[in-house]
Amino acid sequence: MAGNGAVVSGPQGGYPVEIFPGGFDEKFRCNSCTMILRDPVQSFCGHRFCKSCIQGVIRQGERVQCQSCINEGAGDDDDYSILKEEQMFPDNGVRREMANKEVKCINPGCSWTDVFKNYDRHAAECEYRPIICQECNAKVEKIHMEKHLRESCMGRKINCKTCNQEIALKDEQQHNKVCPKALVKCEACGKKKILREKLAYHQEKECANQKINCPVGCDPVERGAFVGHLERKAGLHIQWMLQQIEALGHEVNTRIQALTPVEEINRYGQMITVIQAKLQEQDNQIRALMDRNADQPRGNNQQEIIALNKQTKALDLKTGTFEGIVTTLHREIERCITALDTLERHRTGEQETNEELKRKIQQMERANSLKDVTITELDSRIRSLEIVSYEGTLVWKIAEWSKHRREAMAGRVTSLYSPHFYTGRTGYRLCARLYPNGDGIGKKTHVSVFFVVARGNYDALLSWPFIQRVTFMLLDQNNRDHVVDSFRPDPASSSFQRPTTEMNIASGCPLFMPLKKLEEVGTSYVKDDTLFLKIVVDAERPAGGGAV
Structure with missing residues (x-):
């Protein structure tokens, strides 16, 4: 969780002037932003600028005059005072002068000091630099980000106590106003303990006092x-x-x-009416002709009758065609309505499928998170097993010593536990406990070291109490003056009886190493921010530190 943040980007321009605790030469100051030069360049007129500052100044116009030259009395016709990008060159001389100047970190709480050439690297890695919390957008020091996300971040996720829905802490009050599983009261009838998601149904179907609107328009x-x-x-x-x-x-x-295509149907209907009228007219003409020529020879009007019959058949054919077209149009409309209903059902099914897939993805994400935690735990156990010792001796490497000292002095982490080691494959399970700022009578003056007997798998086969001599050695990394202290366990002390909990009470040397001597200039107990503590257990018992 500590990585859940974005680095707060620094301002454009130079470094803050506060980084030089002992003051600085004015030639280290940018003539544009007036801060400490960052990537210093020198102009043709001899003034120095940050590289990013001069690029911003030159982009502002075609012809830009150096402001420092103007302040010194240069005129507009002095070409040497005109800033041009092709006349800028890196000022490596000033860069070298600045490189070995003593600087400090300006982040509150950070005590880092070094030379200027290492400042950028520290600024990018400083545990006290402010970063933006991605959950609530607050600026928090990197070292405190994990605690912020765990305790005070308003954007951290919690589960609603009523409906178990995952929500952000800042949204809890708003969610409580709409939580479907919250118990509410019907204002109309006074009934209590109704689920909010069922309140609407109660008001619509059950509540006797709920006023309903009369469809006619009467009062509710x-x-x-x-x-x-x-x-x-x-x-x-x-x-x-x-x-x-x-x-x-x-x-x-x-x-x-x-x-229905009304205009088309009306047109066809009109055509059918006209055709029916013509048919009727033709039929009347045929009947009249037949009556008039009933007594005349049949062959005289035969051609006229044949022509009329052809016209009648053509009209019948057109009528049938138009009726077929109208029927087809009706079927097409019904088919379109059916297709629309099918598409709506398909869309509803797709939405349900998408919701189901979304739920499955959320379940898989939770499962992956649990697996990541398990992998981290297994990795930690594997690392511990890689450095385990079964010979009654442990060389404990303590890196980042200055960080442990600061945390101990601040009261955040007062002690460190070493990896466990054993007096044999089936022997005692042991470890050491170190207080960087001392404990008991050695608090704030000495480094205190204690010996801890832990519960092991073969305790039932070992001899108790534990009585073997224990020796602590703070190793001088130049192999000159190791600090050695040893003690023999008190058989009557509960610290050396068979453990009934995970670890017995620690016992050892509260005045093991004076802090003044540890931090004294010229000593080599701490080198590259690392010290080494060696713990040796004498193999005195016949059992050899193992099971009998």
């Missing part, structure tokens, strides 16, 4: 009195129902017409 009436209201004004309600039925019929006809 309580549900319990609604039947009586309908009986008292039966005539008015029946009249309203008839009006609604009539309006519904009109709407149905309108929608049917909207689904």
Whole structure:
């Protein structure tokens, strides 16, 4: 969780002047931003600028005059005072002078000091630099980010106590106002302990005091009195129902017409009417001719009758064609309506499938998070097993000593436990406990070291109490003057009896190493911010530190 943040980007321009605790030469100051030069360059006129500052100044116009030259009395016609990018060159001389100047970190709480050439690397790695919390956008020191995310971040995730939904802490009050599983009270009837998600159903279907609107337009009436209201004004309600039925019929006809190509059908209907009229006219003409020529020879009007019959058949064919077209149009409209219904059902199914996939993805993400935690724990156990010793001797490497000292002095982490080691494959399980700022009578003056007997797998086969001599050695990394102290366990002390908990109470040397001597200039107990503590257990018992 400590990495859950973004680094707060620094300002453009130079370094803060506060990084030089002992002051600085004015030639180290940028003539544009007035801060300490960052990537110093020198102009043709001899003034120095940060590289990013001069690039910003030159971009502002075609012809830019050095402001420092103007302050010194240069005129507009002095070409040497005109800033040009091609006339800028890196000022390596000033860079070398600055490189070995003593600087300090300006982040509150950081005590780092070194030379200037190492400042950028420290600034990028400083545990006290402010970074932005990605959950709540607050600026927090990197060293405190984990605690912030765990304790004070308003954006951290919690589960609603009522519905178990995961929400941000800052949204808890707003969520409580809409939580579907919260118990609420019906304001109409006073009934309590109703789930909010069922309140609407209660008000709509159950609540006797809930006022409902009469469809006729009467004043709202309580549900319990609604039947009586309908009986008292039966005539008015029946009249309203008839009006609604009539309006519904009109709407149905309108929608049917909207689904049907009305203009096309009307045109076909008119054509059919015209054709029927022509057919009727032709039929009347045929009958008249037949009646008029009934007594005449049949062959005289035969050609005219054949022509009329052809016209009649052609008209019948056209009528059948138009009727077929109208039927086809009706079928096409019905097919389109069916297709729309099918598409709507398919869309609903797709939404349900998407919701199900989303739930499965969330479950898989939770499972992956649990696996990551398990892998981290297993990695830690494997690292411990890689450095375990079974010979009754442990060389304990303590890196980042200055960090442990600061945390101990601040009271955050007062002691360190060494890796466990053993007096044999089936021997005692042991470790050491070190207090960087001392403990007991050695607090704030000495480094205190204690010996701890831990519960092991073979304790039932070992001899108790533990009585073998224990020796502590703080190793001088120049192999000149090791600090050695030893003690023999007190058989009557509970610290050396068979453990009944994970570890016995620690016992050892509270005045092991004076802090003044440890930090004294010229000593080599701490080198590259690392010290080495060696613990040796004498193999005195016949059992050899193992099971009998």
